[in-house]
Amino acid sequence: MPGVVIVGAQWGDEGKGKITDLLAEQAGMIVRFQGGNNAGHTIVRGGKEFKFHLIPSGILYPEKTSVIGNGVVLDPRVLLGEIDGLKRTGIDVSNLRISANAHLIMPYHVLLDTAGETKLGKLSIGTTRRGIGPCYADKALRLGIRVQDLLDEKILRTKIRAALGSKQQALRELSVQRRKLRKEASEEESATLEEMPDPRLDVHTMVEEHINYGHRLEPHIADTARLCWDELDRGGTVIFEGAQATLLDLDHGTYPFVTSSNPIAGAACVGAGIGPADIDQVWGIAKAYATRVGAGPFPTELHDEIGERMVDQGHEFGTTTGRRRRTGWMDLVALRYAVRLNRMDSLAITKLDVLRGLGSLRVAVRYRSKEGAVLDSFPYHQSILHSATPEYEDLPGFDEDIGGCREEGDLPTAARDYLGFIAEFVGVPVRLVGVGPDRDQTISIDS
Ligand code: IMP
Secondary structure (H helix, E strand, C coil): CCEEEEEECCCCCCCHHHHHHHHHHHCCEEEECCECCCCCEEEEECCEEEEECCCCHHHHCCCCEEEECCCEEECHHHHHHHHHHHHHCCCCCCCEEEECCCEECCHHHHHHHHHHHHHHHHHCCCCCCCCHHHHHHHHHHCCCCEHHHHHCHHHHHHHHHHHHHCCHHHHHHHHHHHHHHHHHCCHHHHHHHHHCCCHHHCHHHHHHHHHHHHHHHHHHEECHHHHHHHHHHCCCCEEEECCCCHHHCCCCCCCCCCCCCCCCCCHHHHHHCCCHHHCCEEEEEEECCEEECCCCCCCCECCCHHHHHHHHHHCCECCCCCCECEEECEEHHHHHHHHHHHCCCEEEEECHHHHCCCCCEEEEEEEECCCCCEECCCCCCHHHHHHCEEEEEEECCCCCCCCCCCCHHHCCHHHHHHHHHHHHHHCCCEEEEECCCECCCEEECCC
């Protein structure tokens, strides 16, 4: 399996980290190709929990190369925090490589993300406020700062000045907002605060801070596309790990309620620097039900006790922001769309154990538009999707604890039939099933 792409098939948080960690056993290199520290993967190994936002899930195999590809946007402060955290737990990070072409999330991107969301008010996207959108916007505007710029103070200073130049108006508005906030603070607090410029926006401080980050990251900075080619050309296996998921894709997701990058399989080529012919397998990861964080359409969303139980049983709170996730039934209309868009050839269904004891299991098999039309495929028009209602097939549920099942045959018939229905409907085999958080709690299905 030389070039393997792993993508989220729903709205994120499908448990990609765990599946990547499993598949990484057979790989020499694991590459993240988009997104930033808006992502969060939790991997549980031997009862110990590891949380990552930026570092690829493969880092738990110190002998393998973990790559942050050019398509990622990287907050150096966050990355260094993760590196330090891993070192503290005794994990060797010397094989971490960072693309010199990856863009940096700068302090003003984080501020602008929050300001943008506040300005949108009721129309806000519910971003993670980590500066993702503004950073990708600067990349497209050719005003971005790249990892390689950390190694040249003169260039860094010039580029920061240029990037800030175009943001003066927005940043001025932010200062006004801050001043207002300070006025509401106690007199003593505001007097001292008022005197201080926002240290995060002072060019000199920013340059100094970032040159320092550059010194620390330098041993990891590399031409990562070339590293991928070398590994693939020598017949090694490379895993391309997507963050977020298909329905959050900037082009193909539920725009504008999406992230600012392309988490679909095709984007692995751009975000890592490989060609389409380098991809041999595409894995889609889906939860046995559906969740979404932030705003945007979610046809199978539940607002009842079953939805609450999914939150409780599935611990559905964001790894990055701690926000409660919205929950709902498995949406096979959306999943079939994701399967085709990514041309998946294998599915991993995670968190099947969470469905225990919920009674009948519903899966959406079509939508109905406001006007009564039957919609068999995922509607491309935003207004239709927003008002579409799902129509369900009810499948038998199960009450058994499946956390100890290790083979397909150990699963209750209802659970097996549920997986069979999904595979049949979307036309792709389910080859891995998660029955609990630990990496051992996985069933591999030969097909
Ligand atoms: P942003 O990526 O921070 O700009 O947020 C845009 C949208 O993507 C929001 O609805 C976020 O909640 C969502 N989002 C971003 N990253 C993740 C993730 O890793 N899992 C789930 N949702 C995410």
